[in-house]
Amino acid sequence: MEHLTEVEILIVEDNPHDAEMALRALKENKLTNKVLVVHDGEEALDFVFARGAFADRPKTSRPKIILLDLKLPKVDGLEVLEEIKSNPVTKVIPVIMLTSSKEESDLVKSYELGVNSYIVKPVDFDKFVDAIRELGFYWLLLNQQKI
Amino acid sequence: MKYNQLNYFSVLVCLLLVTIGNTQADIPVVDDPVGPVILLGSEADYPPYCSLDEAGQPTGFSVELFAAVADAANLELEIKIGPWLALKEYLAKGIVDALPIVAKTPEREIRYDFTIPYLQLQTAIFVRKGTNDIHTLDDLKEKEILVMKGDINEELAMQLELSNFVSTTTTFDEAFLKLAAGEADAVIAHRIIGLQIIDRLGLKGIAMLDGKLIQTRHEFCFAVTKGNDALLASLNEGLAIVMADGTYSEIYKKWFGPVIKEELSRADILRIALWLFLPLGAILSFFWIIALRREVKRRTRHLNEEIEEHKQTWEELQTQQVQLKRREAQIHLLLNSTAEGIYGIDREGNCTFINKSALEVLGFEDRSQVIGKNMHQLIHHTKPDGSPYGAGECEIHRAFRTGEGMHNDDDVLWRADGTSFPAEYYSYPIRENDETTGVVVTFWNITEQKKAKEELLRLKRNLEIEVAQRTAELEEKVRKLDKSQQAMLYMVEDLNEVTAKMKEERRKLELSNQELDAFTYSVSHDLRAPLRAINGYSDFLLKDYGDKLDEEGKRFLDVIRNNATKMDRLITDMLNLSRISRAEMRMTTVDLGRVAETIFREVATEEEQSHFEFEMEPLPAAFCDYALIKQVWINLISNALKYSGKSAVKKIQIGSRAEENELVFFVKDFGAGFNPKYKDKLFGVFQRLHRDDEFKGTGVGLAIVQRIIHRHGGRVWAEAELDQGATFYFSLLKN
Incomplete structure (x- = not known):
């Protein structure tokens, strides 16, 4: 579990193919930081707050960025977002919402809860790569700077 | 007035007779047999002037004299017995009219009125026999002296300051008995009274001191309540009569004869007579002349006043007569200038006056056709319905029966030519000394008013008919409106039903929309994920293994990717369409x-x-x-x-x-x-x-x-x- 202390990017995605494509898109953007993929909201929260299966993880170590799918089993993406953003310690972690459409209600809700940005997962993979690049904060992951 | 004149005249005559010594003068008889009743207050124990006899009846010189005077003055007399002090108060307050014997002093003249004096009494000092240390009045200073309370001699003792030790008793008897018993040194009383008491009580040990020590004489009169001039005059008149006709002498002799006879010499008697009668006569004459003069003055003044009053009355009468004439003319003018007919009838129903309007309205040419005629028979003989009046049915005459004014506006009066007209009239009783002596009737022709009234009634009837018609029409309209309202209500009910249905439909629609939302959301997520995989993995294949594929293989991969992209566009458009609809x-x-x-x-x-x-x-x-x-x-x-x-x-x-x-x-x-x-x-x-x-x-x-x-x-x-x-x-x- 030692590697978990080094996780800098947390991907929360239930679809393994989407997760794989996300990893590939990161790689194509030369973002080779330590990445962890979890598959539902509960797992994501357990990791962020170092509890449950991740109880042994040092609480002080936190991911630098979270890519969060909107539609998740067990605990929904919006609920995960709410919990992270309502905690004074974790709310500083940038959260990027991954979504299949521009469903207005979901986006409006996400912004109310304090999301930092969002990406509509495109069918065209190249556009996904572009979208990751255009987020504008990958420098954060490149230069290893502490927040 | 006449009565008093006669009295004064007779008194004057009497006085003249007394003066010339003729005792045979005729006494004029007064007309009125019963005079006013006088209440005389008298004492029980002032002998010989006032006392009670054995039967308890009042008696004494003064009482008897007063009775004689009252009889002569034609006054009825009643006597009330009481103690001297009380009687004095009664007289002052007018509870009794007169007292029979009161000494006249200036002080008393303020409270009472006095007749001419009929008696003079000399005050004397009585002591026990053997008393020889009293020679002057000064010797009395240290003596115990008794006087009767209220007696004039009490006042005298005080005035002269006879002694430092003056006591009073309630009666003379008491005083003399106390003197005899040695309880006092002297009694001051009138000489005659003292002698009388000594004699009556047999007090041999009491003697009268020399009369020259006290020279005081008191004049005694009848007293009346202050201001009762009529009684005073009557009593003076009576006194003059009894003195003149010898009654006085008789009564005097009866009461004082023996005592004086025993005690006095003939010369004394003569002296007393001279003392008494001559001044008395002179005083009487003097007073009566003054009284007469005053009376003549008073009469003259009265007569002048009466003449003045008569003159005024006559002038007032003259003025009133002028005013009456003027008022009569005014009334005449008023009567003849009013439009209403006015006439008066006497108790028999005969016309006493009638004004011009009445004559005109009734169609008479001259008053003579009406005056003195029975007005009921002349103008009110038949009822409006043509039937004759029964006895006591006449409305106009009702004022006689009730004594009150009455009004009628539903009657007819008959003209001279035999025609009638509807009339309104007021009938007012003329009242003199609570008796109805006639009736004044005011009337006018109300033909026009009747017509107007009938026209009004007709209009009213028409209006009522019209109102009824309109009301019926309105009711019909209201009924129709009610129906319409009912119909509207049904419609509203239907509308409510429709609305409810629509609400239900809307609810269903909202539900379907929610379902559609869920569906759209699902499509956008679930349908796109496989497309992304197809496209993404085709891309990985091309990139990672492109060198191992020939051109045909690469083309196939392009086709896969193009179709995946197209399907994505279709999904996007479909979602857009759905969003636009909602x-x-x-x-x-x-x-x-x-x-x-x-x-x-x-x-x-x-x-x-x-x-x-x-x-x-x-x-x-x-x-x-x-x-x-x-x-x-x-x-x-x-x-x-x-x-x-x-x-x-x-x-x-x-x-x-x-x-x-x-x-x-x-x-x-x-x-x-x-x-x-x-x-x-x-x-x-x-x-x-x-x-x-x-x-x-x-x-x-x-x-x-x-x-x-x-x-x-x-x-x-x-x-x-x-x-x-x-x-x-x-x-x-x-x-």
Whole structure:
């Protein structure tokens, strides 16, 4: 579990193919930081707050960025977002919402809860790569700077 | 008045007779046999003047004299017995009218009125025999002296300050008995009274001191209540009579004869007589002359006053007569100038007066035809219905019976020519000394009023009929209205039902919308994930293993990726269509021309903008949802650009026209156009009239346009010929 202390990017995605494509898109953007993929909201929260299966993880170590799918089993993406953003310690972690459409209600809700940005997962993979690049904060992951 | 005159006359005569010594004078007899009753107050123990006899009846010189005087003055007499002190008070207050013996002093004259004196008494000092130390009045200073309380001698003792030790007793007897018993040194009393008591009580040890020690004499009179002049005059008159006719002498002799005889010498008697009668006569004469003079003055004044009064009365009568004449003339004028007929009747119903109007109204030419005639028979003989009056039925005469005024406005009076007229009249009784002596009747012809009243009644009846008719009409209308209202109520009920149904439908619709939302959400997520995988992994295959594939293999992978992309576009369009159908409308006034121009600039590429001719007429503003109408322009202008891409003429025209209820807008191009027989299929979802390799598209754009315009209550349609361009129309409601 030692590697978990080094996780800098947390991907929360239930679809393994989407997760794989996300990893590939990161790689194509030369973002080779330590990445962890979890598959539902509960797992994501357990990791962020170092509890449950991740109880042994040092609480002080936190991911630098979270890519969060909107539609998740067990605990929904919006609920995960709410919990992270309502905690004074974790709310500083940038959260990027991954979504299949521009469903207005979901986006409006996400912004109310304090999301930092969002990406509509495109069918065209190249556009996904572009979208990751255009987020504008990958420098954060490149230069290893502490927040 | 006459009575008093006579009295004074007789007194005068008597006085003259007394003066010349003739005792045989005639006494004039007074007319009135019974005079006023006098209440005389007398004492029980002042002998010999006032006392009671053995039978308890009042007696004594003064009482008897007063009785004789009263008899002579023709006064009835009653006597009230009481103690001296009380009687004095009674007299002052008028409870008794007179006292028979009161010494006259200036002090007493203030409280009472006195007759002429009929008696003079000399005060004397009585001591026990053997008393020889009293020679002057000064010797009495240290002696114990007794006087009767209230007696004039008590006052005398005080005035002369006879002694330092003066005591009073309630009676003379008590004083003399106390003296005899040695309880006092002297008694001061009138000489005659003292002698009388000594004699009566047999007090041999009491003697009278020399009379010269006290020279005081008191004059005694009858006293009356202050101001009772009539009684005073009567008593003076009576006194004069009894003195003149010898009654006085007789009574005097009866009471004082023996005592004086025993004690006095003949010379003394003569002296006393001279002392008594001569001054008495002179005083009497003097007083009576004064009284007479005063009376004559008073009479004269009275007579003058009466003459003056008569004169005034006569003048007043004269004035009143003038006024009466004037008033009579006024009344006459008033009577004859009023429009109302006025006449008066006496107790028998005969006419006593009648005014001009009455004569005219009744059709008489002269008063003589009416005056003295029975008015009921003359003008009121028959009832309005033609029947004769029974006894006591006459309304006018009712004032006689009741003594009160009455009014009638439903009667007729009869004219001289035998015709009648409806009349209103008032009948008022004339009252003298609580007795009805006649009646005044005021009347007038009310033919016109009657007519007016009948006309009013007729109008009222007509009005009532009309009101009844109108009321009936109104009731009918109200009934109809009620019916309509009932119908309305039913309609409202129906409407409520419909509304309820609509609400139910709306609820169902909302439910379906929610389901649609859920479906859309699901489609967007679930359908896209496999597409992303297909596309993504095709891409990985091409990138990672491209060198191992030949050209045909690479082409297949492209086909897979293109179809995946196309399917993604279809899903996107379908979601857009769904969103547009459900989006909430925010209606505002939108400048459509400006929107269209902006959209052209946004949608057309720079190349298109340089090649295309964009013609736009000024467009009116319309009331619509800005975002949705913008989408309409996007789709229509995009289509025009797209389908003109292969044409020689690259031109887009935008314009509008106003129709009755709507504004019609159009977008015209000169591109590919379409076969008009398929124009109904144009607006269906996923319906296409061109192959995808000719013009790319999903067939959703026009469906979206139709959906938006329909939501605005407008219409969409198109006109075209194949290869001749197309015109797309849409309309929006005015306002």
